[in-house]
Structures are given as structure tokens and as C-alpha cells.
Amino acid sequence: MTDFARAIFVRDGHVLLVKRAPHKAWYPNRWDLVGGHVEPGESxxxxxxxxxQEEVGxxxxxxxxxxxxxxxxxxxNPHARYHVYSVTEWDGGEPTLLGDEHTAMRWVTPAExxxxxxxARPEYSQVFRELVTV
Known part of the structure; x- marks a missing residue:
């Protein structure tokens, strides 16, 4: 099983999405959540x-x-498991794209x-609607 951690940053009725770069093996050029592989020995x-921290600071x-x-x-990749978390408070101010994993970033409402x-994943829409009640 391959584990992934995914963050849904939530602010003022919006969620943060990042667009995966075209060179990514999984979901290239798709809007996705911040996150990635869980390393061996890492929670x-x-x-x-x-x-x-690595992707958006x-x-x-x-x-x-x-x-x-x-x-x-x-x-x-049927053995992939995505652990999705709602993030409602963070340090670091405004998100900034770091590295070359993503080409764009935007705050959107669940409807958008x-x-x-x-x-990347159609299931995200339902999760967003359940999280954001503004």
C-alpha cells in the first residue's frame, strides 16, 4: 500500500487547489490538493x-x-491510499508555489x-461541500 497525505486548506468558504505540472506521472495538468507521499517511517x-511546507510554504x-x-x-495504481485532512489554521501567511510540482494555485468555492x-479526483467535490458551510 502506498500512502499519501492531502491537505484541504480552508479559508473564508474557499479551498486551496494546486495544478499539477505536466511532467508529473499521476494526474498531470490536473487541479489537486497540496500533499504527497508518506515517506518510510513517517507518520x-x-x-x-x-x-x-515544501509545496506552498x-x-x-x-x-x-x-x-x-x-x-x-x-x-x-490501485494500492494508493489518500489520507485527506482539513487544515483550518497554519503558519506562513499566504501560500506560495515552491518547486516545480505545480504550475498554478487558486482559492475556489466548493461549487467552483x-x-x-x-x-484530479471527482470525490473531492463532495468532501469540499461537507467541509465548507459558508
Whole structure:
């Protein structure tokens, strides 16, 4: 099983999405959540914090688990497990794209997220609606 940590940064009724770079093996050019692989010996929560720091320069300080998603069997990666957390408080100010994993970033409402062309996981829309009640 391959574990991934994913962060849904929530602010003022919006969620933060990042667009994966075209060179990424999984979901290239798709809107996704901040996050990545859990390294050997690392907890999911530690991976969540590390990935957020590496990708957008934010350090989650208040977060909670909201969902676990699996890849569909036809994806070619059926052993992937995504641990999704809602992040409602963080250090670091405004997010900034770091590195070359993403090409764009934006805050969207759950309604906007459900209509975005190229969202990595359609299940995200339901999770967003459950989290954001503004």
C-alpha cells in the first residue's frame, strides 16, 4: 500500500487547489490538493506538514482527518491510499508555489471546484461541500 497525505486548506468558504505540472506521472495538468507521499517511517500527519511546507510554504497547525480515498482499480495504481485532512489554521501567511510540482494555485468555492475542468479526483467535490458551510 502506498500512502499519501492531502491537505484541504480552508479559508473564508474557499479551498486551496494546486495544478499539477505536466511532467508529473499521476494526474498531470490536473487541479489537486497540496500533499504527497508518506515517506518510510513517517507518520501521515508528519507527511502532511512536510509536504505543505515544501509545496506552498505553509505549516499546518490546526487540522483534522476528513476522508480516506483509494484509487480506482483501473488507475494503474490501485494500492494508493489518500489520507485527506482539513487544515483550518497554519503558519506562513499566504501560500506560495515552491518547486516545480505545480504550475498554478487558486482559492475556489466548493461549487467552483465541482465545475473545474481537470480536477484530479471527482470525490473531492463532495468532501469540499461537507467541509465548507459558508
Amino acid at each position: 501521515v500527519e508528519a507527511a502532511l506538514i512536510r509536504e505543505a 505553509l505549516t499546518p497547525v490546526r487540522f483534522h482527518w476528513v476522508a480516506e480515498l483509494s484509487e480506482p482499480p483501473e488507475s494503474g 471546484a465541482s465545475t473545474l475542468e481537470g480536477i
